[in-house]
Amino acid sequence: MTPAQTFDCAVIGGGVFGLATALELARRKRKTVLLDRLGSGHPVTSSTGLSRSIRIAYDQPFYVKLAQDALRAWRDLEAATGRGILHLTGQIDLGPAAKLQAIHDTVRAQGGAIRAADATELRRLMPELKPLAGEIGLYHADGGTVLAEQGMLALAAAAAQAGAVLHQRERVTAIELGAARPVVVAGPRRISAERVVIAAGPWSTALLEPIGIDLPLAPSVAQVTFLDAPDQVGRPGIAEWETSAAGGVYGHPVPGVGYKIAFDAGSTGWQPDVTDWSFDPDEECRILNWLKQRLPGMPARARLSQRHPWTMTPDADFIVDNRGPVTLACGCAGHAFKFGPALGRLVADVMDGALHPPELRLDRPALQRQASATAPIVR
Ligand SMILES: Cc1cc2nc3c(=O)[nH]c(=O)nc-3n(C[C@H](O)[C@H](O)[C@H](O)COP(=O)(O)OP(=O)(O)OC[C@H]3O[C@@H](n4cnc5c(N)ncnc54)[C@H](O)[C@@H]3O)c2cc1C
Incomplete structure (x- = not known):
């Protein structure tokens, strides 16, 4: 048997959750190794693609604060790596009055700036919009776009710079518990670590079940459409909340491309070994029809549609918690990317026992099997 290499921490998965965690652990002087099965940012992982929405507009104080931390942490990462990651053009939120009021009050209570915008103001902020x-x-300035690909490259570079060892395209096949220290097995490689972080995105269940952790995680595949609208790259992001049974719609500008728009809902079941998700032309048609109703000034020309997986939890909150020597950092719930480097600090704090957010705990009621029906997405 190959002798085990020894680390303080082994991180399984190099998506945004895993890379940010490896970066933070390395910064805390933990000897850290990360293994990623497909390679960070691979097209069938959740953290792939050019861009994600970023906003502080949440109706849960926990996420407002995490988003505020993330904005600062992304800026620090930009300075450290020389990469442009944030494209902040503000965000407009639309939808049911009660939802907007809750967002408004929560953001204000956390010291954030957000304000109501009537139809005239909405048209001024976004002339392409047709208000009802x-x-x-609502409008707030601390929103817009994270250039996801740049963010991933920056996280990986900073993690390596801080001393983390990154093994790309190496698949973990087993986590052996029972001995004094867990052993992570990846082909011939055996890694003995004090702590193991599972950040394997939609594949997390395959690693969790063999070590006795059964969670109602529901991976599905969601589609996004990039509009050929280069003149719209200065426009704010947009979120229309819970307007139909299909969920809401969100969008944001993408420099060099135009504007990205999507339904806030997973559309197809996820299968673990699919190597390519081709887009659904009917869904593309539906999103262009929404555009014609709601943003008639925006060119309804699709440049590219893509599908990627995300992993819903029943309450749309993430899972970050400890079970013995294992720390879980999964259940991205379709809205984790924006938090980028702040996720790493969160996971490291939870690992070290400095934080134990009730929203993210393993023993919260929504994660108990009898409550596993997926809630409407209201993130
Ligand atoms: C269409 C779409 C739109 C989205 N829009 C937004 C948005 O606007 N704003 C926002 O904030 N968030 C958004 N998200 C959510 C965000 O992208 C995800 O929350 C985030 O990328 C999840 O990252 P992750 O690290 O948990 O998973 P992943 O990125 O999937 O990373 C998991 C990694 O684990 C690796 N892995 C799996 N199994 C193993 C194994 N056995 N051994 C080693 N490695 C393994 C995989 O190769 C993969 O790289 C969106 C997601 C999708 C799909």
Whole structure:
């Protein structure tokens, strides 16, 4: 048997959760190794693609604060790596009055700036938008776009610079518990570590079940459409919340491309070994039809549609918690990317026992099997 290499921490998965965690652990002087099965940012992983929405507009104080931390941490990462990651053009939120009021009050309570915008103001902020009669939305400046590909490259570079060892395209096949220290097995490689982080995105269940952790995680595949709209790259991001049974719609500008728009809902079941997700032309048609109703000034020309997986939890909150020597950092719930480097600090704090957020705990009621029906997405 190959002798085990010894580390303080082994991180399984190099998506945004895993890379950010490896970066933070290395910064805390833990001898850290990360293994990623497909390679960070591979097209069938959750953290792939050019861009993600970023906003502090949440109706849960926990996520507002995490987003505020993330904005600072992304800026620090930009300075450290010389990469442009944030494209902040603000965000407009639309939808049911009660939802908007809750967002408004929560953001303000956390010291964030957000304000109501009537139809005239909405049209001024985004001339392409067609407000409904008497519509009142919200606007905040701390929103827009994270250039996801740049963010991933920056996280990987900073993690390596801080001393983390990154093994790309190496698949962990087993986690052996029972001895004094866990052993992570990846082909012939055996890694003995004090702590193991499972950040394997939609594949997390395959690693969790053999070590006796059964969670109602629901991976599915969601589609996004990039509009050929280069003149719109200065426009704010947009979120229309819970407007139909299909969920809401969100969008943001993408420098060099135009504007990205998508339904806030997974559309197809996920299968673990699919190597390519081709897009659904019917869904592309539906999103272009939404655009014609709601953003009629935006060119309804699709440049590219893509599908990627995300992993829902029943309450749309992440899972970050400890079970023995294992720390879980999974259940991205379709909205984790924006938090980028702040996720790493969160996972490291939970690992070290400095934090134990009730929203993210393993023993919260929503994760008990009898409550596993997926809730409407209201993130
Ligand atoms: C279409 C879409 C739109 C989204 N829009 C937004 C948005 O606008 N704003 C936002 O904040 N978030 C958004 N998200 C969510 C965000 O992208 C995810 O929350 C985030 O990328 C999840 O990252 P992860 O690290 O958990 O998973 P992943 O990126 O999937 O990373 C998991 C990694 O684990 C590796 N792995 C799996 N099994 C093993 C194994 N056995 N051994 C080693 N490695 C393994 C995989 O190769 C993979 O790289 C969106 C997601 C999708 C799909």
